Amino acid sequence: MSAGPVTLDAVLRLRALATPDEPVLLYTRRPLARRSVSWAALDRWADQVARELHGLGFVPGARCALPLRDEPACLASMYGALRASGVVIPIDLAWGDAAIENVLRHADVDWIVGGKQDLQSRAVFANSLPPRRVVRFAALREGAVAPVDPKHGPEDLALIAFTSGTTSGPKGVMLTHRNLRAAYTAAHRHLDLGARRRFGCAFRLSGLGILGMNYLFAHECGAATVVLPELTPATAPGFWANVQRERIDFLYLVPPVVRALNRLARRPADRHPALLVVSSAAPISQAAMEEFQDRFDVPLRNVYGLTEASFAVFFGVLDCAGRGTVSIGPARSLEARIVDRNDRPIEGPAEGQLEIRGPTVSMGYWKNSRATAEIFHDGWLRTGDVAFRDGAGFFFIRGRSKEVVIRGGFSIHLAEVDEALLAHPSVLEAAAVPVEDRLYGEGLLACVRVADSGDPSIADVLLRWARVRLGPSRAPRRIVVTEEPLPRTSTGKVVRSQVWEIILRNPADA
Numbered sequence: 001m002s003a004g005p006v007t008l009d010a011v012l013r014l015r016a017l018a019t020p021d022e023p024v025l026l027y028t029r030r031p032l033a034r035r036s037v038s039w040a041a042l043d044r045w046a047d048q049v050a051r052e053l054h055g056l057g058f059v060p061g062a063r064c065a066l067p068l069r070d071e072p073a074c075l076a077s078m079y080g081a082l083r084a085s086g087v088v089i090p091i092d093l094a095w096g097d098a099a100i101e102n103v104l105r106h107a108d109v110d111w112i113v114g115g116k117q118d119l120q121s122r123a124v125f126a127n128s129l130p131p132r133r134v135v136r137f138a139a140l141r142e143g144a145v146a147p148v149d150p151k152h153g154p155e156d157l158a159l160i161a162f163t164s165g166t167t168s169g170p171k172g173v174m175l176t177h178r179n180l181r182a183a184y185t186a187a188h189r190h191l192d193l194g195a196r197r198r199f200g201c202a203f204r205l206s207g208l209g210i211l212g213m214n215y216l217f218a219h220e221c222g223a224a225t226v227v228l229p230e231l232t233p234a235t236a237p238g239f240w241a242n243v244q245r246e247r248i249d250f251l252y253l254v255p256p257v258v259r260a261l262n263r264l265a266r267r268p269a270d271r272h273p274a275l276l277v278v279s280s281a282a283p284i285s286q287a288a289m290e291e292f293q294d295r296f297d298v299p300l301r302n303v304y305g306l307t308e309a310s311f312a313v314f315f316g317v318l319d320c321a322g323r324g325t326v327s328i329g330p331a332r333s334l335e336a337r338i339v340d341r342n343d344r345p346i347e348g349p350a351e352g353q354l355e356i357r358g359p360t361v362s363m364g365y366w367k368n369s370r371a372t373a374e375i376f377h378d379g380w381l382r383t384g385d386v387a388f389r390d391g392a393g394f395f396f397i398r399g400r401s402k403e404v405v406i407r408g409g410f411s412i413h414l415a416e417v418d419e420a421l422l423a424h425p426s427v428l429e430a431a432a433v434p435v436e437d438r439l440y441g442e443g444l445l446a447c448v449r450v451a452d453s454g455d456p457s458i459a460d461v462l463l464r465w466a467r468v469r470l471g472p473s474r475a476p477r478r479i480v481v482t483e484e485p486l487p488r489t490s491t492g493k494v495v496r497s498q499v500w501e502i503i504l505r506n507p508a509d510a
Helices: 008-018 039-055 072-083 097-106 116-121 177-190 208-220 236-245 255-264 286-296 369-375 414-422 458-470 496-504
Strands: 023-027 036-038 063-067 087-091 111-114 134-136 157-162 172-176 198-201 224-227 250-253 276-279 300-302 312-314 335-339 350-357 380-389 395-400 404-407 410-413 427-437 441-450 478-482
Touching: 008 039, 008 072, 008 177, 008 208, 023 039, 023 072, 036 039, 039 072, 039 111, 063 072, 072 087, 072 111, 087 097, 111 116, 116 134, 157 177, 172 177, 177 208, 177 312, 198 208, 208 224, 208 250, 236 255, 250 255, 255 286, 255 427, 286 300, 335 380, 350 395, 369 380, 395 410, 395 414, 404 441, 410 414, 414 427, 414 441, 414 458, 427 496, 441 458, 441 496, 458 478, 478 496
Parallel strands: 023 224, 063 087, 063 111, 087 157, 111 134, 198 224, 198 250, 250 276, 276 300, 441 478
Antiparallel strands: 023 036, 157 172, 335 350, 350 380, 380 395, 404 410, 427 441
């Protein structure tokens, strides 16, 4: 489908006209196992929601908070709010009431459309707005409904997607219909998806990363979203059996899940000739990619994106054998450059901060001019990521520019330390964090979760391992072993500021 002057809700309408009885949503996850929704039914449902909102006084441009749940009414409510010419603000229910309240207040939310249990049991929703502006997910009613004539266009805001920092200084990324459609059509083209028709989703619906990759992108491609059992240590062994049974041909994973599958999942009974898997949300190691492709015999493409650019903007590269590599590939459908610490572009092979420019890049943050000025300039987006560009124009992500420790004149990327620790066979998760160093100015500590935390010597073993692999000057000063999972965002990124809370519970010489 062409990017063209079409809005997100119009994509749904066009698909419903072209393939009305084909499924758009298929659930294999409890409690909705075997529930199916067709394109025509979802489109009609969206019209019903839009008409109900209009009847209650909803006006074009109204901001509508959407608590995210793994149920078809959530998708119908999202499309209904868009079709009513509103702006949708996805809300992750795992944020907690304080963060949710902060987002609702900062975004000047006009309406909340959510499930019954959310709106009645969570005071933060029930008490935020007058009762008539808090609308429960509508059930799909039988019978025809007159199509709604939207009053919005491609340049209008579609979503305000809040990134990290929801408890202080919220950053809501403003994305237009054109931003998102340009991103999805570029991804469809550059990932060579062809006729793939069943996207598997093994994540909880929690934010734009999951909503975009597993639902909106699938709908752009005319594919059904198959909601699989959520990936956990208990479900990981049978993961590939579910993928094969449901005939999945596209999967989105994140690096921690790739590593978990490498260790826990049983090998598939048969080869997946049509399956494409992509990994995103954080840097992935070459070792993890090679192990995944060796073990499961499916290609894994290392794609790269960020909320401020709507979606994936680099699409990885396959080698001559059809296997994914650690490179995120060349720039396609956008401009990309490497700049030094003074924002001066560097030509040829170089390492520095990655900046991008193109039609998918957001106009900035909602009501946060300071944060907007910090990363948007002259049409360019400062990604905050350190990248290397080789002589052929292929890019490689090294780590976050703000996740670099300068120790004794050496730059140490925290992601590099993470990767070294994750290469040890006992380590399940690892996160390095900076610490003040009286001699060198900055130093490192690391927190790890291991397969057997009962081994009293494991911290010393890992410290020696890190010193061998990284050298004494780049290795962590101390390693803290924990039994609890490391804190992560909904898309799998480690929240290093919260890792400190674990370290402080194990003080020693921190």
